[in-house]
Amino acid sequence: MSALKVLIVDDSLIAVKKLTLMLEGMGHQVVGTAGTGAKAVDAYRTSNPDLVTMDITMPDMNGVEATARIIGEFPAARIIMVTSHGQERMVIDSLDAGAKGYVLKPVRVEKLSDMIDKVMARTT
Amino acid sequence: MTFNKTIIPRVMASILGQTREVLAAEAVIAVDGAETFDCDVTKLHLHDMTVIAGLGGPISLLIAFSFEASLVEALFIRVTADIEVPDGEEDLYRRETAGEIVNTILGLCTSDFQNIEESIALSPPVIIEDARCIHRPKNAVFANMRIRTERGIVSVSFVGPRELFDDHLNYQS
Secondary structure (H helix, E strand, C coil): CCCCEEEEECCCHHHHHHHHHHHHHCCCEEEEEECCHHHHHHHHHHHCCCEEEECCCCCCCCHHHHHHHHHHHCCCCCEEEEECCCCHHHHHHHHHHCCCEEEECCCCHHHHHHHHHHHHHHHC | CCCCHHHHHHHHHHHHHHHHHHHHHHHCCCEEEEEEECCCCCEEEECCEEEEEEECCCCCEEEEEEECHHHHHHHHHHHCCCCCCCCCCHHHHHHHHHHHHHHHHHHHHHHHHCCCCCCCCECCCEEECCCEEEECCCCCEEEEEEEEECCEEEEEEEEECHHHECCCCCECC
16 A cells, blocks of 8 residues: 555644654555634545544544544545543544544554555555 | 432442453553442542543443552553653653543443433543541442552542532532
8 A cells, every 4th residue: 555644633632643654664654633612624635634533522522523524525535533531422423424434542553554454445 | 319229339349340351451551449338338538649530321330449659650651651751741641641531441440331211321430639538428439449450559439419519529519
């Protein structure tokens, strides 16, 4: 797989740094970060990423709503939820909003890499 | 308001289990034991660093994780081991570490409530660093659990119904 441009949406500084390390270690390029759902929509418009990692619990607008907004504007957007929120209802809500995958925190590089491979295989 | 205090023991058990898992996975810190003080608590004592988040929907609780400094330090060292912490930003990263650990524990707890149809919203963590004592108003429920780890104690306080308090545990009459 060629290098992907990735937007990280997460309000945790630690999570952003760890995801950046993992994604760059896989050869991808982090083209932007956003700490709220509202900023995620703007960041998507300006960075035009190949893939988004999206947290759920964030200030202002949660990740499910931000996913729905991004998909509403960019139907082909590839969004993977990366969150500790493990309730099945929330997984269903995220997929209904247009997310293509779901990875539970604590994130391990193998789990994230596998999910990216699956999403890219399904959508390209 | 959907608060029902009988859910507190279930939430306590879930938090204890997920705390054990997350501290082991993220920081290789073992939980040695826990004591619970269920629903008869009249005041809460907060330590130096406290992370507060709310579980919504039918759970309707504010949950405060109050950490001893020794445990925060151990978590900070382990969690930031593979990332760069800029000089002078250590305190910011200590707070971020505590917030991320609590967010992960509470998020994973929601998976222990699959029988609840409604989505369980989780609010972003709020961090307060002033030690204080909070007295229980008549119409509130307080419960407490003290989790002992090999690196220090985290006291977990359960405050409901969450609508009675703001995110800093100030009573809203």
